[in-house]
Amino acid sequence: MPVYEYQCTACNNTFELRQKFSDEPATECPACGGTVRKLISSTAFSLKGGGWYTEGYGSSKSSDAPTCPSGGSCAGCPSAAA
Ligand SMILES: [Zn+2]
Incomplete structure (x- = not known):
């Protein structure tokens, strides 16, 4: 469910x-009852939306270099296990 x-x-x-x-989108601030506007929250959506995004991202970058901060040399890296 999107956030x-x-x-x-x-x-x-x-x-x-x-x-x-x-x-329906929210129209009232829960703190003061004022008018609210919707923010663009693609970041929140992608981080918390789960499943489909993660799978799509993983498959699209499968042929790219690993994104491990240690350059793919850590124990958890797929490239290190291969
Ligand atoms: Zn408010």
Whole structure:
């Protein structure tokens, strides 16, 4: 389920809502009741959305260099095991 991020235009409070695509967007700040606007939250969505994104990303980079911070030489790296 995607996570939407909102920011209050009155108090600048930001909050996240986990909503279905069919749910109505939030319009009120839970802190002050002011008007909120939806933020672009593709980062939150990709990090917390789970499954499909991770699988798609993994398959698309399979032929690229490993992204391990130690250059693929750590024990957990697929390239080190191969
Ligand atoms: Zn507010």
